[in-house]
Amino acid sequence: GAVVSQHPSRVICKSGTSVKIECRSLDFQATTMFWYRQFPKKSLMLMATSNEGSKATYEQGVEKDKFLINHASLTLSTLTVTSAHPEDSSFYICSARVVPNTEAFFGQGTRLTVV
């Protein structure tokens, strides 16, 4: 099966700093990647859709200047949480798909803690 890897799996950063999370498709080229956020004991909420070579599409209510998404290659998308604050602490999960009309494959998630 297709493998999607996220790095890091856990990160602690100080309030006011920025942190970058990587999402890689290891054995396939992903034209589209998706970023989700999961609060404790809560469901996953789609944050944005990332298409290779173009700007990300953000869901309503997601601050695009806070959560910068870059999809520079067919195997890598990055999510940068800028000027992080404790309320940004969460579990972030990416998924990647190859072509339309197929399922997407999930990474293992990144636990972000802002102190």
Add this chain to the structure above:
Amino acid sequence: AQSVTQPDIHITVSEGASLELRCNYSYGATPYLFWYVQSPGQGLQLLLKYLSGDTLVQGIKGFEAEFKRSQSSFNLRKPSVHWSDAAEYFCAVDPYNQGGKLIFGQGTELSVKP
């Protein structure tokens, strides 16, 4: 409003007992339907999916799910639960049938007692 509903937030079953987790959706057309399992602090593992065709879908770990169009439901079942099945289960819908952009239910936490 379009939504995915998992009515049961937490279910406890005895090991060896049968299990059914409920999922209802409210979308006009028949979307792609998925069940995922998540262990604490981990990512999502796909259990099974319905794209089209046979409405009874077999998945991994002995799970199955049945799509019922008339009820807009996609309930997950397992005939005999194992202690290792304790986890969070999410029903998800791809409302655009394009693959990947998923709307998740709120999840059902499954506990298994000896």
